[in-house]
Amino acid sequence: MTTGMAMMTFHTKDKMKGEVIMGKVDVNKKLKENSLLKTAFEFFTTKGFSKTSITDIVSKAGVAKGTFYLYFKDKYDIRNKLVSHKSSQLFLTALDELGDELNQLSFEDKLIRLIDNIINQLNNDQSLLTFISKNLSWGIFKNAITSPASDKDVDFATVYYTMLNEAPYDFRDPEIMLFMIIELVSSTCYSAILYKEPCTIAELKPYLYNSIRLIISQHEIRT
Secondary structure: OOHHHHHHHHHHHHHHHHHHHHHHHHHHHHHHHHHHHHHHHHHHHHOOOOOOOHHHHHHHHOOOHHHHHHHOOOHHHHHHHHHHHHHHHHHHHHHHHHHHHHHHOOHHHHHHHHHHHHHHHHHHOHHHHHHHHHHOOHHHHHHHHHOOOOOOOOOHHHHHHHHHHHOOOEEOOHHHHHHHHHHHHHHHHHHHHHHOOOOOHHHHHHHHHHHHHHHHHHHEEOO
16 A cells, blocks of 8 residues: 555544544534433423522533533523424424325415414423413514524424415515414413313314414405
8 A cells, every 4th residue: 555545544534533523522412402401391390490590400410510501591591492492393293293284275274273283282281381381472482483493493484484475365464473373372272271261272262263364364465
C-alpha cells in the first residue's frame, strides 16, 4: 500500500470513528432531554407546576442541575415545550387514526372530525387535559404551530394551511378563525369533561360543532 493510500485509509477510518462518537453524543443528549421532559410532565400532572422545582426534576431524572440549562431556559420553558409537544401528539394521533377518511371531507368536516378525535383523547386522559388547559395560551400554541418542539412533532401550520388551500373558497383572517375555535373548544370541553358542567361532553358536542361551523362561516369568502 502506498503512503498516499495509507493516509487516505487512516483519515477515512478516523472520520468514521468521529461520526460514530458524534452519533453517540447526539443520542445521549436526546435521551437526557427526553428524560427531563418525561419527568417534568410526571411532576406537573401530579404535584402541580407551581409546587415542582427544577431540583425535583433533575433529581428524579438523574442528571446534574447544570444539564437542565443546556436544554431549557427555566421551568416555564420546559412547561411550554411540553404543552407544544403534547398538543402535537394529540394532533398526530388524530391524523393517524382518521387517515384517508379526511380526504373525502369538506374543510369544515375535516376540522370537526379532528377536533372530535382530540376531545375523545382528552376525555380518556383527563390529567393531560388539565395540564394543557391550564397552561395553553395563544402565544404558546402559535409558537407550537410554527416551530415544533421536536422533529417528530406535527407541523400544525402546514397541515392547517393545506386544508385551507384545498377548500373551494377562501377565508378571511384564518389565524383569528383558528384562535376563536381553539379558545371555544378549550374552555367548554374543560368544564364539560372534568365537571360535567353545564352538561356532559357527549351532550355538549352537537352545540360545540354547530358553533364551530358558525365561526367558519363568518370567515368564508364566497364569490
